[in-house]
Amino acid sequence: MKITMAHGSGGKSTSELIDNIFKKANSNPVLDMMEDSAVVDGFKTIAITTDSFVVTPMFFNGGDIGRLSVCGTVNDLLMRGAVPKYITSAYIIEEGADTDDLEKIAESMSQTAKEAGVTLVCGDTKVIEGKCGIYINTTGVGFVENGIDIKSANCKAGDKVIVSGNLGDHHATILSSRMGISNSIKSDNAPLNEMVLGLIKNNIGVHAMRDITRGGLGTVLNELSSASGYGFLINEEDLPVSEAVKGFCEILGLNIMHMGNEGKMVAIVDSEDANKALQIIKSSKYGENARIIGTVTDDNGVIMNTKIGGKRIITELFGEGLPRIC
Amino acid sequence: MKITMAHGSGGKSTSELIDNIFKKANSNPVLDMMEDSAVVDGFKTIAITTDSFVVTPMFFNGGDIGRLSVCGTVNDLLMRGAVPKYITSAYIIEEGADTDDLEKIAESMSQTAKEAGVTLVCGDTKVIEGKCGIYINTTGVGFVENGIDIKSANCKAGDKVIVSGNLGDHHATILSSRMGISNSIKSDNAPLNEMVLGLIKNNIGVHAMRDITRGGLGTVLNELSSASGYGFLINEEDLPVSEAVKGFCEILGLNIMHMGNEGKMVAIVDSEDANKALQIIKSSKYGENARIIGTVTDDNGVIMNTKIGGKRIITELFGEGLPRIC
Numbered sequence: 001m002k003i004t005m006a007h008g009s010g011g012k013s014t015s016e017l018i019d020n021i022f023k024k025a026n027s028n029p030v031l032d033m034m035e036d037s038a039v040v041d042g043f044k045t046i047a048i049t050t051d052s053f054v055v056t057p058m059f060f061n062g063g064d065i066g067r068l069s070v071c072g073t074v075n076d077l078l079m080r081g082a083v084p085k086y087i088t089s090a091y092i093i094e095e096g097a098d099t100d101d102l103e104k105i106a107e108s109m110s111q112t113a114k115e116a117g118v119t120l121v122c123g124d125t126k127v128i129e130g131k132c133g134i135y136i137n138t139t140g141v142g143f144v145e146n147g148i149d150i151k152s153a154n155c156k157a158g159d160k161v162i163v164s165g166n167l168g169d170h171h172a173t174i175l176s177s178r179m180g181i182s183n184s185i186k187s188d189n190a191p192l193n194e195m196v197l198g199l200i201k202n203n204i205g206v207h208a209m210r211d212i213t214r215g216g217l218g219t220v221l222n223e224l225s226s227a228s229g230y231g232f233l234i235n236e237e238d239l240p241v242s243e244a245v246k247g248f249c250e251i252l253g254l255n256i257m258h259m260g261n262e263g264k265m266v267a268i269v270d271s272e273d274a275n276k277a278l279q280i281i282k283s284s285k286y287g288e289n290a291r292i293i294g295t296v297t298d299d300n301g302v303i304m305n306t307k308i309g310g311k312r313i314i315t316e317l318f319g320e321g322l323p324r325i326c
Numbered sequence: 327m328k329i330t331m332a333h334g335s336g337g338k339s340t341s342e343l344i345d346n347i348f349k350k351a352n353s354n355p356v357l358d359m360m361e362d363s364a365v366v367d368g369f370k371t372i373a374i375t376t377d378s379f380v381v382t383p384m385f386f387n388g389g390d391i392g393r394l395s396v397c398g399t400v401n402d403l404l405m406r407g408a409v410p411k412y413i414t415s416a417y418i419i420e421e422g423a424d425t426d427d428l429e430k431i432a433e434s435m436s437q438t439a440k441e442a443g444v445t446l447v448c449g450d451t452k453v454i455e456g457k458c459g460i461y462i463n464t465t466g467v468g469f470v471e472n473g474i475d476i477k478s479a480n481c482k483a484g485d486k487v488i489v490s491g492n493l494g495d496h497h498a499t500i501l502s503s504r505m506g507i508s509n510s511i512k513s514d515n516a517p518l519n520e521m522v523l524g525l526i527k528n529n530i531g532v533h534a535m536r537d538i539t540r541g542g543l544g545t546v547l548n549e550l551s552s553a554s555g556y557g558f559l560i561n562e563e564d565l566p567v568s569e570a571v572k573g574f575c576e577i578l579g580l581n582i583m584h585m586g587n588e589g590k591m592v593a594i595v596d597s598e599d600a601n602k603a604l605q606i607i608k609s610s611k612y613g614e615n616a617r618i619i620g621t622v623t624d625d626n627g628v629i630m631n632t633k634i635g636g637k638r639i640i641t642e643l644f645g646e647g648l649p650r651i652c
Contacts, residue, residue, distance in 0.1 A: 037375035045365060045367060050450050077363050
């Protein structure tokens with residue numbers, strides 16, 4: 001069935017769409033009440049984050065917009081040391097979109113929410129004119145335990161920089177799909193609960209964490225540098241990149257430092273705890289290729305020791321990057 | 327300046343857009359940290375709600391998409407008896423949209439958030455191809471005091487039905503604008519904190535509340551009937567409607583029971599407290615035209631006593647209604 005403007009009316013057609021698709025994929029006592037807002041247990045300190053997803057194509061190797069929309073938001077909560085708890089789901093659907101696609105996406109959201117331990121508590125559905133696209137906003141709420149204080153400004157000279165796995169996978173997947181290139185590259189879209197909560201449970205001195213999305217590692221490290229007033233020195237030869245993505249970048253002249261992931265993070269960790277932190281991440285789901293890639297310095301900005309023995313300044317991303325990667 | 331795909335890259339252009347527009351309109355210590363998520367004080371019981379806004383035109387008599395996006399979400403929190411506390415703001419912007427419009431909308435959001443007592447704690451910006459449109463998702467978090475339990479299922483036979491003011495204003499405004507009709511009708515988009523929190527502070531026996539948006543009062547009452555298992559008997563002559571909207575409906579053959587508002591609610595109140603509740607609403611901002619319009623019955627569905635002495639079954643909205651009203 002094709003979506004029509006009537007599905008956005010707020011009347012009978014909207015409630016049928018919700019019953020036949022969204023309620024089938026996601027059902028729990030809070031959501032099923034269909035009230036104006038969801039009333040749930042709270043916590044002393046909470047984390048809140050919001051993200052809209054406009055990725056194209058909606059289905060790609062290794063994932064889809066539904067899985068992505070849960071991972072992106074769950075990971076943003078985790079990056080402050082919060083335990084993800086609740087998630088919302090708001091669809092803007094373009095007229096003509098197929099309900100079969102909506103069903104697959106809603107089911108994928110539901111599965112990923114289960115994996116990430118979050119309960120979907122409320123939703124919204126709007127319909128606009130357009131070209132059959134589907135856009136999803138998710139907002140997440142988590143709780144922060146007493147004493148947890150993880151933020152960019154906490155980076156200190158001497159801290160170690162850990163990247164949780166291979167860079168560029170999601171970016172290379174989306175670009176391959178748009179170019180019609182068939183290869184083995186898969187999106188890394190994944191929720192990072194196990195590695196992050198593992199670090200916290202083991203009292204690792206995590207000073208800051210950021211997930212590596214739009215703008216890539218180069219942009220994230222520059223933002224950490226601005227917020228903390230410290231510099232970053234990283235080693236090109238230590239950057240984890242799969243052979244497939246490395247080859248893809250060489251052919252197309254892409255800079256791995258500006259390519260987005262959707263299931264990787266950079267953690268800035270007290271140097272004394274760095275090796276233990278690396279082991280925790282490496283032994284967790286989605287962390288097997290983690291590496292220590294550099295150090296926080298007393299300088300400013302981001303410098304890379306290149307493989308050929310030089311030094312290169314790494315800037316944040318300028319210009320377009322790859323549009324609609326997430 | 328016109329928005330380009332580069333503004334959605336997550337790099338330099340995105341951060342300039344955020345600095346020059348969104349940060350100018352909204353600044354507070356939590357938001358200014360620009361972290362992956364906002365960490366804030368929590369509460370024992372919280373309410374969460376999400377809503378996307380796709381209204382066209384973006385600027386209309388009496389309001390704009392920015393004001394609407396705060397009121398819609400704040401009111402959804404209030405309808406469960408929650409005190410609105412935090413709000414998120416996620417923009418999906420179509421290429422070619424004007425940054426002057428964005429500035430006005432962000433400023434309007436900021437003013438309305440102040441009026442509604444909510445702090446904007448995090449945001450997101452995405453850019454898609456299209457025709458210069460702007461879509462906003464807001465998600466709200468509020469706290470619910472011990473002992474407050476307001477929900478549709480709590481309606482009981484004998485309860486009184488109070489409507490907080492004139493019906494159809496927002497709907498008639500949007501339709502007038504699309505038809506190029508110049509008249510005195512203004513959108514009622516407004517946050518209903520004062521009337522709702524007034525009812526709660528005065529221990530009024532409020533059983534259920536719903537704001538009257540897409541689908542209109544007819545759809546809301548049918549949803550309350552389904553959720554509670556009770557019926558509604560309302561009086562046509564008691565429905566508050568302005569002369570201008572009444573005339574507009576007569577000319578165009580519109581049914582006031584299916585027209586949306588954005589600053590009106592229906593409250594289902596214990597009959598003993600109904601007159602006191604009405605006075606509290608009438609003396610609050612945006613409540614001067616409130617009326618008791620009917621009673622909850624032991625029947626099912628929604629029946630209207632018509633002005634000419636008959637009875638009419640009021641259904642939920644079927645079909646399209648007015649697309650993109652909010």
